[in-house]
Every structure is written in structure tokens, then in C-alpha cells.
Amino acid sequence: MSADRLSVLKTYKLYVGGKFPRSESGRVYEVTDSKGDWLANAPLSSRKDARDAVVAARKAFGGWSGATAYNRGQVLYRVAEMLEGRRDQFVSEVAEAEGLSKAKATAQVDAAVDRWVWYAGWSDKVAQIAGSANPVAGPFFNLSTPEPTGVVAVLAPQDSSFLGLVSVLAPAIVTGNTAVVVASEKSPLPALSLAEVLATSDVPGGVVNVLSGRTGEIAAPLAAHQDVNAIDLAGAGPELAKELEASAADNLKRVLRPRPADWSADPGTERLLAFLETKTVWHPMGA
Amino acid sequence: MADVTASDGALRRFLHGLPGVDAVGLEARAAALGTRSIKTTAKAYAIDLAISMIDLTTLEGADTPGKVRALCAKGVNPDPTDRGAPKVAAICVYPDMVGTAKAALGDSGIHVASVATAFPSGRAGMPVKLADTTEAVAAGADEIDMVIDRGAFLSGRYLSVFEEIQQVKAACRRADGSAAHLKVIFETGELSTYDNVRRASWLAMLAGADFIKTSTGKVAVNATPPVTLLMLEAVRDFRDAVGVRVGVKPAGGIRTTKDAIKYLVMVNETLGEEWLTGEWFRFGASSLLNDLLMQRQKLSTGRYSGPDYVTVD
Numbered sequence: 001m002s003a004d005r006l007s008v009l010k011t012y013k014l015y016v017g018g019k020f021p022r023s024e025s026g027r028v029y030e031v032t033d034s035k036g037d038w039l040a041n042a043p044l045s046s047r048k049d050a051r052d053a054v055v056a057a058r059k060a061f062g063g064w065s066g067a068t069a070y071n072r073g074q075v076l077y078r079v080a081e082m083l084e085g086r087r088d089q090f091v092s093e094v095a096e097a098e099g100l101s102k103a104k105a106t107a108q109v110d111a112a113v114d115r116w117v118w119y120a121g122w123s124d125k126v127a128q129i130a131g132s133a134n135p136v137a138g139p140f141f142n143l144s145t146p147e148p149t150g151v152v153a154v155l156a157p158q159d160s161s162f163l164g165l166v167s168v169l170a171p172a173i174v175t176g177n178t179a180v181v182v183a184s185e186k187s188p189l190p191a192l193s194l195a196e197v198l199a200t201s202d203v204p205g206g207v208v209n210v211l212s213g214r215t216g217e218i219a220a221p222l223a224a225h226q227d228v229n230a231i232d233l234a235g236a237g238p239e240l241a242k243e244l245e246a247s248a249a250d251n252l253k254r255v256l257r258p259r260p261a262d263w264s265a266d267p268g269t270e271r272l273l274a275f276l277e278t279k280t281v282w283h284p285m286g287a
Numbered sequence: 288m289a290d291v292t293a294s295d296g297a298l299r300r301f302l303h304g305l306p307g308v309d310a311v312g313l314e315a316r317a318a319a320l321g322t323r324s325i326k327t328t329a330k331a332y333a334i335d336l337a338i339s340m341i342d343l344t345t346l347e348g349a350d351t352p353g354k355v356r357a358l359c360a361k362g363v364n365p366d367p368t369d370r371g372a373p374k375v376a377a378i379c380v381y382p383d384m385v386g387t388a389k390a391a392l393g394d395s396g397i398h399v400a401s402v403a404t405a406f407p408s409g410r411a412g413m414p415v416k417l418a419d420t421t422e423a424v425a426a427g428a429d430e431i432d433m434v435i436d437r438g439a440f441l442s443g444r445y446l447s448v449f450e451e452i453q454q455v456k457a458a459c460r461r462a463d464g465s466a467a468h469l470k471v472i473f474e475t476g477e478l479s480t481y482d483n484v485r486r487a488s489w490l491a492m493l494a495g496a497d498f499i500k501t502s503t504g505k506v507a508v509n510a511t512p513p514v515t516l517l518m519l520e521a522v523r524d525f526r527d528a529v530g531v532r533v534g535v536k537p538a539g540g541i542r543t544t545k546d547a548i549k550y551l552v553m554v555n556e557t558l559g560e561e562w563l564t565g566e567w568f569r570f571g572a573s574s575l576l577n578d579l580l581m582q583r584q585k586l587s588t589g590r591y592s593g594p595d596y597v598t599v600d
Contacts, residue, residue: 051591226595
């Protein structure tokens with residue numbers, strides 16, 4: 001390979017309903033590394049891409065939420081295996097995006113894969129934490145179990161392009177929700193590469209949909225969308241978050257407000273439990 | 288045109304003398320008309336127009352009087368959150384449900400359409416088909432959707448199809464001299480070629496059809512834009528040749544607002560604004576209405592709507 005070979009820069013695509021479409025608007029934007037050098041083109045999504053992603057997520061919800069917890073866990077473990085195989089690619093993408101040394105980027109990617117595995121393990125354990133057998137004044141078994149809320153719009157953190165992304169996406173889908181992810185505006189490449197990993201693992205199309213572009217532009221229609229059940233505002237600034245929360249109130253979406261986060265710290269169960277509904281059944285005890 | 292239907296031979300010579308269909312050109316034209324961008328106020332107009340053209344249909348073995356009544360209620364008032372939404376054109380049911388639908392619709396002005404003549408296959412003797420029609424008309428059907436005998440058509444017995452349509456047309460007469468509107472279904476998915484669709488269109492219009500309709504919705508291939516465009520062109524040519532207006536109804540497979548608007552563009556470009564009314568163009572559909580309502584809500588509120596905000600049927 002000669003030194004003056006032209007580099008082949010990649011134009012990334014969106015991930016919607018298990019397919020890789022270009023943005024409906026036909027727009028792309030230049031993604032640069034932390035020093036301002038051009039890395040690749042990413043699609044600049046429009047509100048119609050958001051709309052299509054919600055339709056895809058809604059379509060996938062029945063199958064994904066209806067799958068057994070064990071099955072969902074296995075599917076997510078498989079994703080972790082695939083991530084491990086693409087480790088070098090993610091390390092270089094994270095290093096370029098966040099201006100980290102190779103060692104620091106490697107630590108981030110490792111932490112992200114570990115976190116994915118950690119959340120995957122929760123799939124068949126969350127009911128024990130969030131569910132209960134309730135004592136009632138009658139001859140009934142009274143059982144509360146957590147159910148996924150539906151379609152969750154996830155605004156991925158702006159600063160932590162991969163560890164932060166995994167930390168908000170994995171807890172939303174492991175419980176059976178489907179997600180529309182808005183990637184970090186400045187560094188969307190790890191998210192778009194994660195989409196390629198998801199497409200080649202066993203995650204059904206539409207369970208995760210990845211959009212890139214201006215967070216404000218894509219988040220507004222998602223927050224107002226009547227068919228989105230919850231929104232995680234991790235990637236929204238204070239001003240935008242306020243606006244989005246107001247429009248999300250219209251159909252009583254569950255809203256997770258942004259707050260300063262150390263993504264490398266133990267995540268706890270907050271995000272895991274944020275997008276659940278409680279179903280309670282009464283069952284006669286019999287003789 | 289009376290002489291072309293004088294005998295089987297004359298009718299065959301006429302139908303086979305119709306110009307052949309340029310399939311590539313037809314498909315290209317239909318695709319080109321589908322690329323028009325209809326936005327904002329034009330879109331709002333198109334959505335309301337499309338709603339007012341719907342034959343809201345339930346043709347299932349599992350239809351119950353309750354389901355038909357629910358469908359009628361929806362037809363009268365499609366969007367309970369917005370009383371400004373127009374009502375549909377007709378409710379389309381099996382003959383035994385006509386009475387139920389008629390009672391449920393009352394004086395709303397919505398027509399009751401009934402499929403007849405051994406729908407959807409059309410495989411029954413003539414007395415059975417006529418009895419089917421008479422029963423529906425007697426029960427109060429305003430419109431009859433008949434299926435042609437595709438077996439006879441495909442084997443070239445055009446005159447028997449022609450006479451069948453005429454007899455059913457006669458059976459549509461009511462005692463008071465008025466008549467139910469007759470829609471003739473070709474089941475274009477079973478006619479195999481565009482040439483056959485053109486021939487069937489002329490055949491039905493010559494026999495006195497008030498409407499020509501693409502399909503039953505019960506086979507794999509239903510209404511497609513090229514087939515509908517071809518039928519619209521046949522109607523245009525028939526009007527020019529004979530001076531009689533005929534309506535068109537694509538049915539089956541039209542599920543989204545986008546699709547519906549494409550059809551409206553075709554109607555406008557082929558037959559003109561005169562046909563852009565529920566009197567001359569209909570959509571045979573059930574799930575289309577919900578998508579139209581969701582788009583309507585999006586336009587009026589600015590927020591994307593979802594299936595939780597329209598009725599399940």
C-alpha cells in the first residue's frame with residue numbers, strides 16, 4: 001500500500017427498523033475529531049426520520065416485550081460478544097471523538113462492554129427487584145410485576161459517546177422496551193457503529209433505532225409524539241430539557257431528567273427501573 | 288355502441304380491437320404521478336376528501352351485528368376528538384348485515400353498500416347471484432358491489448359476462464323505480480394482463496356499470512396504482528366516446544395516507560376535478576381511515592399521533 005493512497009472516508013447511515021436508510025431529508029453533516037479534523041459524514045436526520053423510527057420501534061415492541069426475559073438476556077449477551085469482536089474499531093472511534101489516549105479509550109470501551117453485560121444479566125432479575133407479592137385482606141394471591149412501558153426515546157449523552165450511550169440504551173431495552181436513540185450530536189460515530197453491531201447480532205429490527213443529527217431538531221418531535229411512552233433526556237442541555245419536558249407532558253410520557261453524571265461510576269438500578277409500569281394481578285387462592 | 292354488443296363475436300372483436308396497453312409506459316406514468324408532493328393546506332384538503340370517499344368495509348366471516356354497528360358509528364363520526372372530521376361515503380358489508388347497517392346509520396346520509404353475487408369468488412349459478420342481489424336491495428342497500436365471473440371472462444365468453452352484469456343491474460331496481468348503484472368488481476389480480484383489465488373495464492361500462500372496482504380485497508394482488516390508472520383512463524375514453532360518466536373504486540391494499548393521496552393525484556390528472564368527489568371515486572378500505580385520521584390529527588395539533596388515539600376496529 002503506497003503512502004499516497006487516497007483514504008476512503010465512510011458515509012454512515014441511520015439504523016431504523018433493522019435497515020440502514022439514509023436520512024429522508026438527504027442531508028449529511030461532517031463529523032470531526034476533537035481537533036477539528038474531518039472523520040466521516042453522518043446523516044443529519046429530520047423529524048420524518050424520527051417519525052419513521054417511532055413507527056419501527058412500535059412495530060417491534062410486541063415481539064421484544066413478549067420475548068422471555070431469558071431470551072432477551074441471551075440476545076444482549078450476544079451483542080456484547082459482537083462488541084468484543086469490534087473492540088479495536090470502537091477504541092479508535094472513541095479516542096478520535098473524545099480526544100483520549102489509546103489506553104483511556106480502551107478503558108472506556110471495556111467499561112462499556114462490561115456495562116452491557118451487567119445490564120444483560122438484569123433481564124431475568126428485574127422482576128424480583130421491582131415486583132412483589134402483596135399481602136391483601138382476602139383469599140387472593142396479589143402479584144405486582146414490572147412491565148415495559150413501550151417506546152422510549154433516548155437522547156444519548158453528548159460527552160461520553162460510547163460508555164454514556166451504552167449506559168442509557170441497555171437499561172431501556174433489557175426490560176422489553178424498544179428505543180429510538182438520538183446519538184451524540186458531535187460524536188455520533190460510536191452510536192452508528194453500535195447500530196452495525198446490533199444489525200449483525202440477534203436483536204430484532206426496530207428494537208433499537210439510531211438517529212444522528214441535531215439533538216434539538218430530532219428530540220422535539222419525539223418529545224411531542226403521542227406514540228412515544230417515555231423519554232430519557234440525558235443528552236439535552238438545561239434549556240432544551242425544559243422545553244422537551246413540557247411537550248412530553250401532553251401524553252404523560254415518563255421523563256428522565258438530565259443530571260451531571262459520572263458514566264464510569266456504578267450505575268445502580270435507576271435507569272433500569274425508570275421505564276417500567278407495574279401490572280398487578282389478583283388470583284383466587286382456591287381451597 | 289349498441290352494435291358491438293349484438294353478438295358474442297361482435298363483442299369479442301370490439302374488446303380485442305381496443306388498443307393494447309403499453310405496460311412500461313403505464314407503470315412509469317403511475318409511478319411519476321406518485322411523486323407529487325402534496326403538503327400543508329393541500330394535504331389537509333386531500334385528507335378530508337379521502338375520508339369522504341371511503342367505503343368503510345368489513346367483509347369477514349366473523350362479522351357480528353355489534354361490529355357492523357361499531358363500524359357505522361365510526362363512519363358517521365370518524366374522529367370523536369374532532370367533530371369537524373368528515374363522514375365516510377359508505378359502509379360496505381355482506382348482504383345479511385345490510386339491515387343492521389341501515390338501521391345504525393339512520394338519516395346520516397351515509398350509504399350502505401353490499402357485496403353480492405357470491406362474493407368474493409363469484410362461483411354460483413345465476414339464480415343464486417340474482418337472489419343475493421335482490422335480497423341486499425330489499426334490505427335497503429344503496430349500492431351493490433358485484434363480482435364478475437372471471438372464469439367466463441378469461442375463457443373468452445364475454446357476452447355471458449356482459450349479460451350477467453345486465454341482469455344484476457336489472458336486479459338492482461327497486462319497486463319504486465329507483466335503483467341501487469351497481470359497482471362491478473373485476474378482481475384485477477386474477478385477470479393477469481393489463482389488456483384484460485382494459486377489456487373488462489369497457490365490457491362493464493357497456494353493460495351499464497355505475498362504478499368499476501378493482502378488487503375484492505380477498506386475493507394476494509389488490510388495487511395497484513397502474514391498474515387504477517388504466518381503469519381511470521378507460522373511464523375517460525368511455526366518457527369521450529359515449530358521453531356517460533362512470534365512477535372508479537380501487538379496493539384492497541390501500542393503507543396509508545400517502546397511498547391515498549397518490550390515487551387522488553391520478554384521478555385529478557386523468558379525469559379532472561369533476562371526479563374528485565365521493566360520488567365518482569371511492570376507496571374500498573378499512574385500515575386506511577385510521578391512518579388518515581392520525582395524519583389529520585398531526586396537521587391540526589402539530590404532534591405526531593399514534594394508534595392509541597384512533598378507534599380499533
